[in-house]
Amino acid sequence: MNQSQPLIIDVHGHYTTAPKALENWRNQQIAGIKDPAAMPKVADLKISDDELRESIELNQLAKMKERGSDITIFSPRASFMAHHIGDFQVSSTWAAICNELCHRVSQLFPAHFVGAAMLPQSPGVDPKTCIPELEKCIQDYGFVGINLNPDPSGGHWTSPPLTDRHWYPIYEKMVEYDIPAMVHVSTSCNACFHTTGAHYLNADTTAFMQCIQGDLFKDFPTLKFLIPHGGGAVPYHWGRFRGLAQEMKKPLLQDHLLNNIFFDTCVYHQPGIDLLTQVIPVDNILFASEMIGAVRGIDPETGHYYDDTKRYVMATPHLTEAQRHQVFEGNARRVFSRLDARLKAQGK
Amino acid sequence: MNQSQPLIIDVHGHYTTAPKALENWRNQQIAGIKDPAAMPKVADLKISDDELRESIELNQLAKMKERGSDITIFSPRASFMAHHIGDFQVSSTWAAICNELCHRVSQLFPAHFVGAAMLPQSPGVDPKTCIPELEKCIQDYGFVGINLNPDPSGGHWTSPPLTDRHWYPIYEKMVEYDIPAMVHVSTSCNACFHTTGAHYLNADTTAFMQCIQGDLFKDFPTLKFLIPHGGGAVPYHWGRFRGLAQEMKKPLLQDHLLNNIFFDTCVYHQPGIDLLTQVIPVDNILFASEMIGAVRGIDPETGHYYDDTKRYVMATPHLTEAQRHQVFEGNARRVFSRLDARLKAQGK
Numbered sequence: 001m002n003q004s005q006p007l008i009i010d011v012h013g014h015y016t017t018a019p020k021a022l023e024n025w026r027n028q029q030i031a032g033i034k035d036p037a038a039m040p041k042v043a044d045l046k047i048s049d050d051e052l053r054e055s056i057e058l059n060q061l062a063k064m065k066e067r068g069s070d071i072t073i074f075s076p077r078a079s080f081m082a083h084h085i086g087d088f089q090v091s092s093t094w095a096a097i098c099n100e101l102c103h104r105v106s107q108l109f110p111a112h113f114v115g116a117a118m119l120p121q122s123p124g125v126d127p128k129t130c131i132p133e134l135e136k137c138i139q140d141y142g143f144v145g146i147n148l149n150p151d152p153s154g155g156h157w158t159s160p161p162l163t164d165r166h167w168y169p170i171y172e173k174m175v176e177y178d179i180p181a182m183v184h185v186s187t188s189c190n191a192c193f194h195t196t197g198a199h200y201l202n203a204d205t206t207a208f209m210q211c212i213q214g215d216l217f218k219d220f221p222t223l224k225f226l227i228p229h230g231g232g233a234v235p236y237h238w239g240r241f242r243g244l245a246q247e248m249k250k251p252l253l254q255d256h257l258l259n260n261i262f263f264d265t266c267v268y269h270q271p272g273i274d275l276l277t278q279v280i281p282v283d284n285i286l287f288a289s290e291m292i293g294a295v296r297g298i299d300p301e302t303g304h305y306y307d308d309t310k311r312y313v314m315a316t317p318h319l320t321e322a323q324r325h326q327v328f329e330g331n332a333r334r335v336f337s338r339l340d341a342r343l344k345a346q347g348k
Numbered sequence: 349m350n351q352s353q354p355l356i357i358d359v360h361g362h363y364t365t366a367p368k369a370l371e372n373w374r375n376q377q378i379a380g381i382k383d384p385a386a387m388p389k390v391a392d393l394k395i396s397d398d399e400l401r402e403s404i405e406l407n408q409l410a411k412m413k414e415r416g417s418d419i420t421i422f423s424p425r426a427s428f429m430a431h432h433i434g435d436f437q438v439s440s441t442w443a444a445i446c447n448e449l450c451h452r453v454s455q456l457f458p459a460h461f462v463g464a465a466m467l468p469q470s471p472g473v474d475p476k477t478c479i480p481e482l483e484k485c486i487q488d489y490g491f492v493g494i495n496l497n498p499d500p501s502g503g504h505w506t507s508p509p510l511t512d513r514h515w516y517p518i519y520e521k522m523v524e525y526d527i528p529a530m531v532h533v534s535t536s537c538n539a540c541f542h543t544t545g546a547h548y549l550n551a552d553t554t555a556f557m558q559c560i561q562g563d564l565f566k567d568f569p570t571l572k573f574l575i576p577h578g579g580g581a582v583p584y585h586w587g588r589f590r591g592l593a594q595e596m597k598k599p600l601l602q603d604h605l606l607n608n609i610f611f612d613t614c615v616y617h618q619p620g621i622d623l624l625t626q627v628i629p630v631d632n633i634l635f636a637s638e639m640i641g642a643v644r645g646i647d648p649e650t651g652h653y654y655d656d657t658k659r660y661v662m663a664t665p666h667l668t669e670a671q672r673h674q675v676f677e678g679n680a681r682r683v684f685s686r687l688d689a690r691l692k693a694q695g696k
Contacts, residue, residue, distance in 0.1 A: 150540075151540070155505070156504070156505075157503070157504075157538055157540040157541070159540070160539065160540075161539055161540055190505055191508065191509055192498075192499070192505040192507070192508075192509055192554055192558070193505070193554055193557075194554075194557045194558070194560075194561055194592075196588075196592065197553075197557035197560065197561075197588070197589065197592045198550075198553055198554040198557040198558075201550075201553050201580075201581045201585060202546075202549075202550035202553060202554065202581075205545075205546055205549050205550060205553075205581065206540055206541055206542075206546040206550065209541075209542045209545035209546040210540070210542070210546075212542075212545065213542055213545075229585070229588075230584070230585070232581055233549045233550075233553065233580055233581035233584065235584065236578070236581065236583065236584035236615065236620050236623060237549060237577070237578070237615060237616070237617075237620060238617055238619070238620065239615070239616030239617025239620060239643075239647065239654050240544075240545070240577075240615070240616045240617075240642070240643055240654070241545065242617075242647065242649075242654070243616055243642075243643035243644075243645050243647065243654040243655075244542075244544065244545045244642065244643060246645045246648075247643065247644065247645055267584065267585060267587070267588070268585070268587030268588045268591055269586055269587025269588075269590075269627075271586070271623050271626050271627050272584050272585060272586065272587060272623070274623075275584060275619050275620070275622075275623045278619050279617075279619050294588070294591075294592065295587075295588055295591035295592060295595065296591075296595065297591050297594045297595055299587065299590065299591065300594075301590075306587050306588070306590070306591040307591075
């Protein structure tokens, strides 16, 4: 590990640029829910390595080179998980396909992409049904984390809070494998919530507050959650959350949650990253961009991509060089211990 | 109006300290939903002027004097609105009682409290049923604004977005009276959402994003929404929202929304207020504390009350003295034009 040149590890990337054949297959699958004769076979989906390569080289990898990031933790497209569609079987088939594609990308570009799994969640279905897919992704595919959807209903919030024993089978596996979960919802099917402008941020805030209310990390001291999108509203309202925890007679947030909860840097302007890095301890901040994701344009105020978050992390006055190193590399290796082990085996 | 000594107008206060008799009556009313014989009469609730005086003098007014604020725009306790309980008749009776108490407070302390109305909303009921209570509060009680709950279901989000014609009867009245609505949800009855730590902030973010998606202010160019709690996650993610509006081919947020949407300063730590005042144009920021509200403790990091937001507004480096004056007084008088008219009539 070169102290002066950190690896830049982006812990939040999705395969948003998969070949169109994937979306077509999914649309057929959705049609097949109502009309079983229309249900496609898994084998009907044919995507060549060349197509995968092109979809990555022209998109994520091009931008990683442009912006100077080295490794992306790469999971299936979040908005496409759509766990609310169909039943467990539908989700299970779909998750297997999406995870396998991310696995193939990670094999084609082993220096740049490392997988994280989507789970075959389905509303009202016991989360332990997700375990076989999770095991396959970690053991066979070498994935280093999972995405956990706290609301598989897609905006109706019909599952129990994340602190409920309902979720414990997943947590037991996470602890066994020492993998973190990024707490990430999918498409909203509730007209009140725009998917990326409301539902995602609300879920981030909601998950954090659920953890304040509960005592989950007493039961799972080594469990790790990554809250994406800079933690939703949490850092901006850090005083509110400290005050609410205090009224609930919980320990200081530092002790109650910050051994287990981490925030990414998917905040798309300089003042937001400045606040994040001022308020949240540096140990709890992991570099990420969610590129190519919800916000793909160029900010007319800066002339740079909104989601080029590396610029903001570089420019913030609240981090020393050593702390920036932590945000770019050290924290990711600590939280994603399986990534760290792999990098060490490569002499990195 | 003394230019060097602004009036300090707190635009977000609720009657959280009403005499216990109010809560007891409400509990009886709730019992009466299932058991009509138990349903109390309005006349059963007896609260004397002395009791009202004491509940204010020892609480809100004491803190206003301590902290140096002059006027509070005062509405019924937000978490007690609980529009999801019972039917329209239940909400209607309850809203009338709560609004009348705020009216009496405003009569007892005319220099310090000005009313804003809760509406008798009820899930699935046409919002136009709220008009008579609204008219009474503005015309007879002299209230200067309303609180509009975008989710009367209490965390299930079963109403259409705020941009839907469903809400237009309320907006027509607001425009007629030139009164703003604070977009404020009530208690969450969804176990996923903590009321003040998740549901409130999520609703703020959600309402703003609904307005980005729609074109409501083309239909109502003079409609004014106040988004409380510092705008939920919005200022922290201002880049994200600018970027999403851009992808949707909407005008710049400044033109699309900021003639009509305002944020309060209920953000309970200095870095949050610093971000708010750095990112949001000063014309769109109104001083508020929501005292005595969700976060009542003293911040051990500062030794001051979390919700003593005046300190943060005074200390932020992003406002000149003239801009602070705007935040404390000028903007409130512009947005709450009926308050301005009253103050002018008093020579203020």
